[in-house]
Amino acid sequence: MSLPATQIPGFPFPFPPSTPTIGVLIPSAGPTSGGNPVLILGSGLANASSVTFGGTPASILFQDPIGLLIIVMAPAHAAGTVPVVVTNAGGSSAPAMYSYVAPAAPTVISLIPTSGPTTGGTPFTIVGSNLTGASVTFNGVPATGVVVDPTGTVLTGVTPAGAAGNVPVVVTTPGGSATVTGGFTYVAPPGPVVILLAPTTGPVAGGTAFTIVGSNLTGASVTFNGVPATGVVVDPTGTVLTGLTPAGAAGNVPVVVTTPGGSTTVTGGFTYV
Template structure:
């Protein structure tokens, strides 16, 4: 006589279906010594019920006019505990993969990022991976994992828009580098790298629209200026020109 699902939250409330024979007129379903609620005799071979609260493994029995069945095992599962995300931010468009660590994750069926939910891949009881769904807008959202034991919140993930570059000032400097440059644009708060002709440059984030950087050494001519954040990269083609120094 199988039961499906055969596990549920320690807090109870799991709807289960029990199949067997001679179930007509079922009067009670017990989880261990606790009676289930919402017992419904669907057919002579099927009964549905809602589990009470409990812990560990218990035997589930069905009582009908002909007597009480043999017990079948049901396992109570605690709510998951999440300790962290390996990546805490990403593009508003979603699509990047995040690994969530914690305990009690082996029965995970869904991960919610704000109002949007994705189906995870269970790696172990302590890790799951999930492809982040698209976000409604840039900004932080709560992350919730749902398992057979219930749901648990407490983590945060930040959606980030792709940066843009509107201006690079000044637009030229010596090939020796060392020019202090102001880059203006949008979505610059989480800037992770600035490059001149693909060479990384030291930088400081001023605010959401301004980043300051110092040019590295380069060769004569116009070069592309790149700016990256966890959502992507903006490139201003030929935005800075390296100029040769005077010779005598």
């Protein structure tokens, strides 16, 4: 089959298109994820119908009509060296070699802090290298709010909730995974302690304002004979709790204070009159 001919002004006869030739690739290497522009310089490159990297088509971004250069977007490919081939009506070029480089695996130098409450929500910082694009898990549960600085050396986030004890922390990037030495230790919050309840009596209709003094009361709820108190507020120190009693039957009932750290029953309870 004959190749299509091209007529050049001033020449009395047409001539067949030349076979494309690749002189140089700039750059000659790139990431396995692709997506980077590659400049192809050579001759006979005009009207290219395809450019392939290891057999995978690249997107052609620009080609000059003279046939000296083509700009393409490298496709994704596994790590290794692959042939780049330009094809047009004149045929296919001899291959030029392009190297796909896998991203470096992450490394972790430090995790700060190394412990926090089982409820999660602890801000943490990981310092290392090759952290760009990282996610972090604590015992397999993803951390939230993960951000990596532009240098890929500092990662910040917030711990998820977890059971008490030491758990593995794993940093994962496109280049691989790294387990943080020493992991992270979840610490159960201390249980609530009640020193006094005042007053200790009130009407069966409820609505009695009460105060509980103790420690570790942050996040507490209070029940009177299993019925929740209303308007419960704990001061910032976690030592003073106030609320309103619910309605209840006449007599003495148990009062239970519950926090993320556990529960405690108030000595003497509360007497409805």
